[in-house]
Amino acid sequence: MDRLTYKASGVDIAAGNEAVRRIARLARSTFRPEVLGEIGSFANFVRVPEGYRDPVLVASTDGVGTKLKVAFLADRHDSVGIDLVAMGVNDLLVHGAEPFFFLDYLATGQVVPEKIEAIITGIVEGCHQAGCALIGGETAEMPDFYAPGEYDLAGFAVGVVERSRVIDGSAITPEDHLVGLVSSGLHANGYSLARKVVFERLGLKVTDHLEACGRSVAEEMLAPTRIYAKPILALLKEHRVKGMAHITGGGISENLPRVLPKGCRARVRLGSWPVPPIFRLIQKEGGVEDAEMLRTFNMGIGMILVVEAADARAIRERLAALGESVWEIGNVIPGAHGIEYA
Amino acid sequence: MDRLTYKASGVDIAAGNEAVRRIARLARSTFRPEVLGEIGSFANFVRVPEGYRDPVLVASTDGVGTKLKVAFLADRHDSVGIDLVAMGVNDLLVHGAEPFFFLDYLATGQVVPEKIEAIITGIVEGCHQAGCALIGGETAEMPDFYAPGEYDLAGFAVGVVERSRVIDGSAITPEDHLVGLVSSGLHANGYSLARKVVFERLGLKVTDHLEACGRSVAEEMLAPTRIYAKPILALLKEHRVKGMAHITGGGISENLPRVLPKGCRARVRLGSWPVPPIFRLIQKEGGVEDAEMLRTFNMGIGMILVVEAADARAIRERLAALGESVWEIGNVIPGAHGIEYA
Numbered sequence: 001m002d003r004l005t006y007k008a009s010g011v012d013i014a015a016g017n018e019a020v021r022r023i024a025r026l027a028r029s030t031f032r033p034e035v036l037g038e039i040g041s042f043a044n045f046v047r048v049p050e051g052y053r054d055p056v057l058v059a060s061t062d063g064v065g066t067k068l069k070v071a072f073l074a075d076r077h078d079s080v081g082i083d084l085v086a087m088g089v090n091d092l093l094v095h096g097a098e099p100f101f102f103l104d105y106l107a108t109g110q111v112v113p114e115k116i117e118a119i120i121t122g123i124v125e126g127c128h129q130a131g132c133a134l135i136g137g138e139t140a141e142m143p144d145f146y147a148p149g150e151y152d153l154a155g156f157a158v159g160v161v162e163r164s165r166v167i168d169g170s171a172i173t174p175e176d177h178l179v180g181l182v183s184s185g186l187h188a189n190g191y192s193l194a195r196k197v198v199f200e201r202l203g204l205k206v207t208d209h210l211e212a213c214g215r216s217v218a219e220e221m222l223a224p225t226r227i228y229a230k231p232i233l234a235l236l237k238e239h240r241v242k243g244m245a246h247i248t249g250g251g252i253s254e255n256l257p258r259v260l261p262k263g264c265r266a267r268v269r270l271g272s273w274p275v276p277p278i279f280r281l282i283q284k285e286g287g288v289e290d291a292e293m294l295r296t297f298n299m300g301i302g303m304i305l306v307v308e309a310a311d312a313r314a315i316r317e318r319l320a321a322l323g324e325s326v327w328e329i330g331n332v333i334p335g336a337h338g339i340e341y342a
Numbered sequence: 343m344d345r346l347t348y349k350a351s352g353v354d355i356a357a358g359n360e361a362v363r364r365i366a367r368l369a370r371s372t373f374r375p376e377v378l379g380e381i382g383s384f385a386n387f388v389r390v391p392e393g394y395r396d397p398v399l400v401a402s403t404d405g406v407g408t409k410l411k412v413a414f415l416a417d418r419h420d421s422v423g424i425d426l427v428a429m430g431v432n433d434l435l436v437h438g439a440e441p442f443f444f445l446d447y448l449a450t451g452q453v454v455p456e457k458i459e460a461i462i463t464g465i466v467e468g469c470h471q472a473g474c475a476l477i478g479g480e481t482a483e484m485p486d487f488y489a490p491g492e493y494d495l496a497g498f499a500v501g502v503v504e505r506s507r508v509i510d511g512s513a514i515t516p517e518d519h520l521v522g523l524v525s526s527g528l529h530a531n532g533y534s535l536a537r538k539v540v541f542e543r544l545g546l547k548v549t550d551h552l553e554a555c556g557r558s559v560a561e562e563m564l565a566p567t568r569i570y571a572k573p574i575l576a577l578l579k580e581h582r583v584k585g586m587a588h589i590t591g592g593g594i595s596e597n598l599p600r601v602l603p604k605g606c607r608a609r610v611r612l613g614s615w616p617v618p619p620i621f622r623l624i625q626k627e628g629g630v631e632d633a634e635m636l637r638t639f640n641m642g643i644g645m646i647l648v649v650e651a652a653d654a655r656a657i658r659e660r661l662a663a664l665g666e667s668v669w670e671i672g673n674v675i676p677g678a679h680g681i682e683y684a
Contacts, residue, residue: 004543004628006638009535013592013637036398037510042433042588042600043402043501045508048390056378057399060385061445061498063482091384103403105447105496138496140405143534145494152487154447154480156403156498159385166387168379192485193351201346246384250355258384286346295355296348 010143012111019116019139026120027134030127035101035135044135046101054163058097062087063154065249066191067221072150073199074206074218077115080153081122082129083188086225087248088157089130090303093232094244094259096167097159099132107140108151119153122224129227132157165236169243169259169306176242176332177312178256178266180273182325183302187225189249190297194221194278197286212277220278228303231322239315243306253295256304257339265335269342273327276300294341306332352485354453361458361481368462369476372469377443377477386477388443396505400439404429405496407591408533409563414492415541416548416560419457422495423464424471425530428567429590430499431472432645435574436586436601438509439501441474449482450493461495464566471569474499507578511585511601511648518584518674519654520598520608522615524667525644529567531591532638536563536620539628554619562620570645573664581657585648595637598646599681607677611684615669618642636683648674 006013036045048055064083071080081104089099104123106116116139127134146152186194198204198217206218213220235241243259245252256266279300283293293299307315312328319326330342348355378387390397406425413422423446431441446465448458458481469476488494528536540546540559548560555562577583585601587594598608621642625635635641649657654670661668672684 004535004538004630005634006532006535009538011534013596042436043400043439045437046399046401047505048397048399055390057388057390057500058385059388059443059445059478059498059500061447061478061480063447063449063480063484065482066484066487069487094384095387097385101401103401103498105403105405105498107405107494107496136401136403138403138405140407141534142405142408142494145408145411145492150487152449152484152494154449154496156401156445156447157385158399158401158500163389190348192353192483193346193348196346196351254355288346292347 011141015111015113016139016141019111019113022113022117023120023137026124030124030134032133035133046135049100049160052160052162055160056163056166058092058095058159058161060088060091061154061156063152064188066195067188068152069195070206070221074222076218076222077118078122079222079224081119082126082224084153084155085123085126085130086227087188088155089132090228090246092157092159093228094246095161096165096236097161098233099130099229100158100160101133101135102127103135103156104137105154106137106151107142107146109143109146109148111139111141126227130229167241167243170261171242172261172264172306172332174264174332174334175309176306177309177328178268178330179305179307179312179316180301180327180329181228181303183298183300184226185220185223185276185278187298187302193286193296194282197282201285212281226302231319231324234322235315235318239311239318241305241307245304247298247301247303251295251297252299252301253339257337259306260337262337263334265333265337266330266339267333267342268330268339272329273300301329353483357453357455358481358483361453361455364455364459365462365479368466372466372476374475377475388477391442391502394502394504397502398505398508400434400437400501400503402430402433403496403498405494406530408537409530410494411537412548412560412563416564418560418564419460420464421564421566423461424468424566426495426497427465427468427472428569429530430497431474432570432588434499434501435570436509436588437503438507438578439503440575441472441499441571442502443475443477443500444469445477445498446479447496448479448493449484449488451485451488451490453481453483468569472571509583509585512603513584514603514606514648514674516606516674516676517651518648519651519670520610520672521647521649521654521658522643522669522671523570523645525640525642526568527562527565527618527620529640529644531640535628535638536624539624543627554623568644573661573666576664577657577660581653581660583647583649587646589640589643589645593637593639594641594643595681599679601648602679604679605676607675607679608672608681609675609684610672610681614671615642643671
């Protein structure tokens with residue numbers, strides 16, 4: 001009888017250990033002073049950051065969705081980690097929280113240390129951009145579970161915010177202005193639909209050039225999600241923001257209302273910002289309705305700030321000075337809770 | 343031309359919203375007083391628990407591994423959530439931390455609200471057992487990514503511990519005793535090998551009866567991982583524990599040394615605890631070497647406590663009074679960092 005080993009059953013602990021060593025080295029570069037100890041014990045320790053009187057922890061979890069499929073097709077794995085961190089920390093930022101620490105879950109059919117290292121390199125880059133420490137993670141080898149060469153990623157982000165400075169939208173009133181911050185493209189949402197159009201309807205390959213977008217399919221569809229930590233945290237030191245919405249799955253249509261209090265309605269002016277060509281392409285080639293586009297994709301706006309009308313201009317200028325592309329995209333009106341487009 | 347919608351591309355936002363409503367209701371039952379607000383905003387808030395002078399946060403992430411495959415075969419989804427919480431919080435407990443909050447990531451090819459609800463029911467049950475609040479989660483619908491009916495789960499656990507009471511094994515010295523706590527069976531590790539033996543070599547179905555184990559394949563292989571929160575936290579109020587090891591992937595052989603300081607070696611006495619029949623079955627039918635078994639499976643011991651020799655008996659008795667099955671399974675000896683079996 002053939003003797004079975006864990007390795008023969010598809011799990012290579014030695015490869016896993018090698019991957020862990022590579023990850024630990026990378027992760028250490030993100031450590032903040034609050035991090036106690038190092039990765040490798042059963043769990044990972046952090047002290048609550050100093051300078052908070054009544055610190056509140058804010059937590060969020062997310063994945064990258066089927067954007068990963070594009071990474072598989074392009075065999076490029078060093079940018080989806082940025083998306084992973086972005087999806088998590090942008091959700092913390094909308095509440096005024098400082099990204100604090102991050103953990104990742106990476107599941108794959110077979111651990112290939114070089115590929116794991118590329119993925120973690122992206123996560124580490126994202127953590128640097130967000131200013132949070134990558135304090136732990138799990139690399140799960142699950143043979144017969146993921147297709148060869150494929151993997152899934154989940155991220156867990158924890159931030160901290162002074163309790164009296166939590167931003168939750170409750171202060172929003174009619175007449176407030178909506179300030180939109182540019183996205184880098186699709187970010188990490190709507191890829192099931194986007195892939196259907198690009199790869200099935202148009203029959204494109206990742207290496208094909210997208211004339212309208214001025215870059216290849218892979219470049220366009222793997223452009224990492226923007227992490228808004230630096231501009232938002234800098235802005236909040238000087239200006240008041242009443243509410244924010246991170247535009248993810250559900251688009252502006254579903255995400256912006258999440259931050260509005262009762263009796264407040266968002267009025268978003270279509271045409272007040274430039275819609276990137278990739279969205280036009282998907283809409284045209286997929287024959288997608290306007291409303292469907294707006295509730296699936298970010299349409300070029302990755303984050304929306306709700307601000308006092310009198311502050312709007314100064315906030316736009318400050319964000320521009322911080323290197324952001326921003327637009328006044330609408331305002332809050334009295335009415336049924338929800339959103340309308342003009 | 344056929345118009346594409348996000349739903350036609352395989353993502354059903356309405357089903358997702360229905361699942362979110364079911365989850366929110368379940369999750370609310372786990373809330374602790376520190377939880378601020380409810381699930382549904384962009385992220386979720388908690389205050390640091392009171393009663394800590396210098397609180398340290400401890401974080402861990404893990405999945406359930408290919409134990410999920412057994413849940414798929416048995417079409418039983420209400421227990422893997424317990425495994426998910428167990429894998430996370432047991433890692434916090436080894437450091438003396440109180441499980442505080444939990445977030446889950448659930449990725450599937452198609453959101454079926456009833457199935458999602460069953461999975462979350464298990465997570466909620468695990469959170470109740472651990473005493474932590476389920477404050478958030480992500481249900482990702484990823485068509486063409488997971489096989490029909492399949493899903494993956496990742497969990498993120500955060501605990502809190504008084505800094506001066508962190509347990510890290512540094513106080514361990516030769517002569518300390520090893521106290522083993524019973525596992526409920528395979529827990530959530532070694533399933534790639536276990537499945538190969540049970541389903542491929544033996545050709546069993548999940549509904550088949552396992553004579554040696556006195557229960558069906560599904561019952562044996564889906565028995566939820568034990569959550570050691572209640573006995574461990576109760577014990578720590580009265581007794582000193584110098585180090586703990588949660589026996590997961592890598593078995594006793596790889597997990598126990600993780601907690602030992604330099605110059606300390608674990609001497610584990612095989613035969614000092616009863617090895618559950620499922621492990622004997624896997625070893626015999628798979629022709630697996632002893633050493634391979636010990637570095638793949640928990641062999642009946644889910645958690646090991648390293649305690650002062652003089653305290654060992656009182657600790658065993660206290661744990662027994664708390665309903666635990668415990669054994670004195672060995673001791674620490676001076677020598678090269680590592681483990682040996684006697």
